[in-house]
Amino acid sequence: MGAAKHLGKVSATAMHDMLNVLAGIKETVGLMEDLLCRCKLDAATLQARFKTMVPAMLQQVGKGVMLAESLNRLGHLVSDDDGPADAADLARLVAALTGRRARMRKVSVHVEETGSACPASDPQGLLSGLGAVLDACYATLPPATELRLALGREDRSGLFRLRCTPPEAAATLAGLDQSCPGLPGDVTLRRDPAAGEWSLVFPCAPGA
Amino acid sequence: MKKIKLLLVDDEENFVKTLAERLEIRGLKPEVVLSGEEAMDFMDKSVPDVIVLDLRMPGIDGMEVLRRVKKQKPDVQVIILTGHGTDKDQSEATRIGAFEYLKKPVDIDALIFSIKNAFQKKVESTFVAAAFAEAGDHKDAEQTLLDGGLADKTGA
Numbered sequence: 001m002g003a004a005k006h007l008g009k010v011s012a013t014a015m016h017d018m019l020n021v022l023a024g025i026k027e028t029v030g031l032m033e034d035l036l037c038r039c040k041l042d043a044a045t046l047q048a049r050f051k052t053m054v055p056a057m058l059q060q061v062g063k064g065v066m067l068a069e070s071l072n073r074l075g076h077l078v079s080d081d082d083g084p085a086d087a088a089d090l091a092r093l094v095a096a097l098t099g100r101r102a103r104m105r106k107v108s109v110h111v112e113e114t115g116s117a118c119p120a121s122d123p124q125g126l127l128s129g130l131g132a133v134l135d136a137c138y139a140t141l142p143p144a145t146e147l148r149l150a151l152g153r154e155d156r157s158g159l160f161r162l163r164c165t166p167p168e169a170a171a172t173l174a175g176l177d178q179s180c181p182g183l184p185g186d187v188t189l190r191r192d193p194a195a196g197e198w199s200l201v202f203p204c205a206p207g208a
Numbered sequence: 209m210k211k212i213k214l215l216l217v218d219d220e221e222n223f224v225k226t227l228a229e230r231l232e233i234r235g236l237k238p239e240v241v242l243s244g245e246e247a248m249d250f251m252d253k254s255v256p257d258v259i260v261l262d263l264r265m266p267g268i269d270g271m272e273v274l275r276r277v278k279k280q281k282p283d284v285q286v287i288i289l290t291g292h293g294t295d296k297d298q299s300e301a302t303r304i305g306a307f308e309y310l311k312k313p314v315d316i317d318a319l320i321f322s323i324k325n326a327f328q329k330k331v332e333s334t335f336v337a338a339a340f341a342e343a344g345d346h347k348d349a350e351q352t353l354l355d356g357g358l359a360d361k362t363g364a
Contacts, residue, residue: 016264019291020220023312027226030316034233056222104219104266143266 003128003184007078010131014067014074014097021064028057070096077123084119084205087126087158091149094130101135106143109134112150118158119205122185126202129180129187130160133200136179137162145169149200156206159190159199173198212327214238215256217247217273218289219265223312230316236323244268248276255281258307258326260319263290263297271300278305283333285326289314 035041035049070093077085077093088111095102095109102109120126130149137147146165151158164170176198177189187202214231216238218224228238239256241247245267247259259277263270274286288301291312298309307326310319 016292019293019312020223023291023314024220024223024226026313027223027230027316031226031230034230038233060222100264104264106266 003124006128006131006135006184007074007124009135010094010097010127011071011074013101014071017100018064018067018071020100021060021067024060025057025064028053028060066096074127077127084121085123085126087118087120087160087202087204088113088151090120090123090126091130091151091160094127094134095149098131098134098138101138105138105141106145107138107141108146110146110148112148114151114153116153118151118153120158121203121205122187125185125187128184129200129202132180132183133162133176133189136176137173140172140176140179141169142172152199153204154201156204157201158204159201162198162200170196170198212236212258212323213254213256214323215247215250215259216240217242217244217259217265217270218262219243220262224262227316227319231320234316234320236320244270244273247273251277251280256284257330258323259284259286260289260323261286263288263301264292271297271304274301274304274306283330283337285330287319287322287326289319 032050032053035046041049073093074097076082077090091111095111134147141147141164148163148165149160150163151160153159162170162173162176164173177191180189183189185203187200190199190201191197192199214236216224216228216231218227218240219242221242224240224242228240231238238260239250239254241250244265247261248268250256259273261270261273268276270288270290274288277284277286282305285307286305288298288306288309289312290297290310293309293311301309307329308322310322
């Protein structure tokens with residue numbers, strides 16, 4: 001699968017999430033209209049119902065805004081050539097956009113930073129690589145796994161170590177490299193045999 | 209019209225419960241479950257006339273629920289209602305026997321129209337299958353249920 005396909009899948013997942021958000025808002029607004037026009041409710045009952053519906057709708061709007069902003073950022077990262085981008089920020093972006101798949105598998109994703117900056121020199125390549133790796137992890141990890149992307153540096157490379165809680169869940173990722181062939185550019189998967197831990201390695205901007 | 213036994217299956221709780229209330233306001237009495245597993249459990253206890261089914265859900269996904277429902281109770285009509293609208297999914301759902309494939313967000317009147325048509329088809333297919341069975345033609349009865357309707361047989 002090429003870089004464009006990985007990014008396409010990330011976008012499609014986010015748009016699916018967005019359509020669910022819009023469907024939720026549409027039904028809530030529709031119900032408000034029904035209650036106003038079709039049901040003979042007194043003002044107090046109507047007010048009580050609306051009071052519970054408005055926060056739910058605002059929550060949906062908030063989720064929609066997050067998805068729209070994330071898609072907007074993804075679009076600009078792919079279309080613009082603005083140079084290096086913060087790797088942790090890119091990982092959080094891909095995790096947010098693929099959140100629906102994670103929730104479906106009851107897997108949670110967290111990005112752990114070391115504190116030192118790690119600008120990816122090929123943001124598109126890293127986005128695509130993260131999309132491929134997270135997709136494969138969602139398909140494999142058992143429910144209730146917490147997946148942590150621990151960001152680190154090695155000379156001119158950055159890497160995300162894939163760590164699981166509970167640790168036994170990591171065993172299900174043994175064939176991870178087979179599940180995401182054709183990673184883009186200089187983005188690679190590397191396994192530390194001693195720790196049984198995968199790392200997604202990517203080039204960092206010189207001098208960073 | 210006989211009361212329609214309607215089951216809504218969707219993991220988006222807020223969406224499906226709000227949809228159920230809107231359908232109730234319009235005279236339907238839907239049951240709601242939040243996963244494929246719950247849908248199959250429901251089917252063990254009660255057989256709906258029409259199921260409105262999401263595709264992407266944790267655990268047993270909608271396509272698998274559709275497959276199992278059509279195998280166990282071929283006359284039950286299934287309307288797919290999903291935000292994951294790929295042509296491939298639509299073709300597959302249709303091939304398995306989905307009555308209709310609708311995309312979220314859906315217009316409530318369009319959904320009710322589809323539910324009523326699906327119910328009508330269910331009534332007809334059950335009626336024709338019963339007629340074939342009464343005439344001793346069990347093979348045709350079974351095929352009628354698998355076809356989910358009158359197919360070409362009523363015109364013959």
